[in-house]
Amino acid sequence: MINAMLYTYNDITKDVVESPDVCIIGSGAGGAVMADVLSGAGLDVVVLEEGGYYTKDRYSAYKPAVAMKILYRDYGATVAFGKNPIILPLGKAVGGTTVINSGTCFRTPDSVLRDWAQRFGVQNASTREMEPFFEQVEKTINVTRVSPEVLGKNGLVFKRGADALGMSNGMLMHNMINCHGCGRCAFGCPHDAKQAVHLNFIPSALEQGARVYANARAEVITLEAGRVTKIQGSILNEQTGNRLFNLRVTPKLLVLAAGAIYSPYILQKNSIRLNAELGKNLTIHPAVRVTALFDEIIQGYKGVPQGSYVDAYASEGIMLEGIFVPPEIGLPVLAPIGKENKEAARRYDHLAAFGVMVSDKNSYGSVKVGIDKRPFITYHFDPHDFKKLVKGIALAAEIFFAAGARTVNTGIFGFREFTSPDDVAQLFTKKVPVTSVEMMAFHPLGTARMGEVRDHTVVNSYGKVHGLDNLFISDGSIFPTSLGVNPQVTIMSFALRNAQYIADHKGAFFA
Amino acid sequence: MAVKELKVFDQKMYSIVRAIAETIIPPGGAFDVDPQAVDPVLLFDNYIDGLSRLQLKAIRAIISAIEYAPLVTRLTRFTKMSPDQRLSYLQGWEKSRILSKRNIFLLLKMLIMMSYYSDDTVAEAIQYHPECLIND
Numbered sequence A: 001m002i003n004a005m006l007y008t009y010n011d012i013t014k015d016v017v018e019s020p021d022v023c024i025i026g027s028g029a030g031g032a033v034m035a036d037v038l039s040g041a042g043l044d045v046v047v048l049e050e051g052g053y054y055t056k057d058r059y060s061a062y063k064p065a066v067a068m069k070i071l072y073r074d075y076g077a078t079v080a081f082g083k084n085p086i087i088l089p090l091g092k093a094v095g096g097t098t099v100i101n102s103g104t105c106f107r108t109p110d111s112v113l114r115d116w117a118q119r120f121g122v123q124n125a126s127t128r129e130m131e132p133f134f135e136q137v138e139k140t141i142n143v144t145r146v147s148p149e150v151l152g153k154n155g156l157v158f159k160r161g162a163d164a165l166g167m168s169n170g171m172l173m174h175n176m177i178n179c180h181g182c183g184r185c186a187f188g189c190p191h192d193a194k195q196a197v198h199l200n201f202i203p204s205a206l207e208q209g210a211r212v213y214a215n216a217r218a219e220v221i222t223l224e225a226g227r228v229t230k231i232q233g234s235i236l237n238e239q240t241g242n243r244l245f246n247l248r249v250t251p252k253l254l255v256l257a258a259g260a261i262y263s264p265y266i267l268q269k270n271s272i273r274l275n276a277e278l279g280k281n282l283t284i285h286p287a288v289r290v291t292a293l294f295d296e297i298i299q300g301y302k303g304v305p306q307g308s309y310v311d312a313y314a315s316e317g318i319m320l321e322g323i324f325v326p327p328e329i330g331l332p333v334l335a336p337i338g339k340e341n342k343e344a345a346r347r348y349d350h351l352a353a354f355g356v357m358v359s360d361k362n363s364y365g366s367v368k369v370g371i372d373k374r375p376f377i378t379y380h381f382d383p384h385d386f387k388k389l390v391k392g393i394a395l396a397a398e399i400f401f402a403a404g405a406r407t408v409n410t411g412i413f414g415f416r417e418f419t420s421p422d423d424v425a426q427l428f429t430k431k432v433p434v435t436s437v438e439m440m441a442f443h444p445l446g447t448a449r450m451g452e453v454r455d456h457t458v459v460n461s462y463g464k465v466h467g468l469d470n471l472f473i474s475d476g477s478i479f480p481t482s483l484g485v486n487p488q489v490t491i492m493s494f495a496l497r498n499a500q501y502i503a504d505h506k507g508a509f510f511a
Numbered sequence B: 001m002a003v004k005e006l007k008v009f010d011q012k013m014y015s016i017v018r019a020i021a022e023t024i025i026p027p028g029g030a031f032d033v034d035p036q037a038v039d040p041v042l043l044f045d046n047y048i049d050g051l052s053r054l055q056l057k058a059i060r061a062i063i064s065a066i067e068y069a070p071l072v073t074r075l076t077r078f079t080k081m082s083p084d085q086r087l088s089y090l091q092g093w094e095k096s097r098i099l100s101k102r103n104i105f106l107l108l109k110m111l112i113m114m115s116y117y118s119d120d121t122v123a124e125a126i127q128y129h130p131e132c133l134i135n136d
Helices: A029-040 A056-061 A062-072 A110-119 A127-140 A146-163 A201-207 A259-269 A327-334 A340-346 A383-402 A421-430 A488-504 B010-026 B040-048 B053-069 B083-094 B099-118 B120-125
Strands: A017-018 A022-025 A046-047 A080-081 A142-145 A169-171 A174-175 A211-212 A215-224 A227-236 A244-251 A253-256 A286-293 A308-310 A320-322 A351-358 A362-370 A374-380 A405-409 A471-473
Touching: A022 A029, A022 A110, A029 A046, A029 A488, A046 A201, A046 A215, A046 A244, A062 A327, A062 B099, A110 A127, A127 A142, A127 A488, A146 A169, A146 A308, A146 A320, A146 A351, A146 A383, A201 A211, A215 A244, A215 A259, A227 A253, A227 B040, A253 A259, A259 A362, A259 A374, A286 A383, A320 A383, A327 A340, A327 A351, A327 B099, A351 A383, A383 A405, A383 A421, B010 B040, B010 B053, B010 B083, B010 B099, B040 B053, B053 B099, B083 B099, B099 B120
Parallel strands: A017 A244, A022 A046, A022 A253, A046 A211, A080 A374, A253 A471
Antiparallel strands: A142 A174, A169 A308, A215 A227, A227 A244, A286 A351, A286 A405, A308 A320, A320 A351, A362 A374
16 A cells, blocks of 8 residues: 555455445546545545556656556557547546646636636636635645756747847746656656645645545446445456456545546546536537757757747737657657668657647547447547648748758648748648648637526536536536646636535535 | 567568558668567567457458559559668658558557567667656
8 A cells, every 4th residue: 555545456455335415436637636635525435446546766767658558548559539539638546637647837818718708608717816726735745947958959949039030938837846857758757856646736745634446447337316325346456457347336426527528538438428518518628749950969859848939929829838758659750761760760869859739629529339338539620720720730830941951840741841040931821731740739628618698508517417416527617618728727726616616505515 | 589579460460561661761861779679569469469359350351461562553562662662662651641441550660669669679770768847
């Protein structure tokens, strides 16, 4: 047993039977905060997490490829299908995606909160009303600006280019303490510098008496007379994935915090349809990577991979944020086959990379139960949003040339490497089909929208499912629209607010 | 490394993937490592052990498609081609105008290259030293 109340499959020797006040499915940004607040309010809390529990010593031992196999769902290759399949990496561990995200922190933009209030009737969630929750979250996860010592040259060259063009830019805010700039944020921080929720909210919940089961997959949710009465599942062998023991939890209240893909999926799999909006309205914040070759040595894998940003076009929904991966992850996409493969590998130290993310305003996706009984994700990329993406690629290319790049690779199929800033114009004169761009996305949201307009939302302004008395959702699925920025602070802040709402109304929920 | 350590592929499948791997990353060139010391196919095989049955079926189907599709167009199998023919054939997958064909090949390329470039000997050959900027 790692902690008195944190159990992994190694600790469990018989079927697990629990009857807590609250059961939380998922231990990521939404679930961990809920567990902390509700256990702090004197409630008996049980958390179920399908992934394993890992520590910094284990992260250090993992090469990136191994980390992707262990800490991610589907080896990091969960796919949203559409005209162009989009890779959507999701974490699977105690701490959820906060274990493998880049650590970037933004508050919810004011314009987004106002939009939610106006269009979806979200109540009591203005910037002013959210302020104390933002503050508390930022304090707990230690949000601080990336320091130049750990930024790394990848961030520095891009900043140099943006400065030369007079574009607004800066260092990103991260949840870090004593960052060493190892470039491994996406594979589990080997120094526990990144303050993922398994380092703060989860330990605090454990101290307050919460019980966390790792390797515990929730499978069946039983509803009786409009109330969740039972959760059944399995304790899984971490190595083989085989079921070891049964799991049965009969809580007074259930909080689903499995993320915007798995929360609607588990409800749909159990034929709990709620309303027509469940599983729809998926936004994913599509992104591409632009790379550039420099004469100077960059070694982009040293330093915070996502340390700086350019927000000159943020009002148009275009954000440029740092991104860099080690050669074994980056080369398969960048290096051609044949003799040039090793040549490209040799040049990896001279490569810089930056990400372009666009707020998906008109695009939409959905989550359903697939024919193989796994989540089936679809996504339609709207042409207007795609235009923004192409504009973002052009901006990144211009910035790289301004920084002194010899060549720029947009990653667009059918386009040669750009060798001068004049080449960038091709992006607007030649047709760029959506199928020619290799995309990724990192921030799935929106599949169980919150608000008081019941026909268009699944949960109310505090995350309680419409029409069910004891089911809450606490993850990115409740956000009605794309944020346009990284969502972890928003997810945690709303979880904090909604958990306090539950704690303040204990009499109603736990009579 | 001994082929008996394979967990997913049989000997035949191993041979096909080995031929694909040697076409993607040919011996010699900008740097060389002992091909006996680095076996990306074995690493690949061990890496995908743990995928679902359906996912493994899909990977085997991709490998079979690459091996047998040239029977239709070139009247031979991939493993029977010369190295130059293999390269030209796989470039047809890599640069195909059909997105799904490109993506299928990218998946295979990703698994092979990730296995190869994860090896410590190869990392040393490309002078990849992933140190932190600040040491303890």
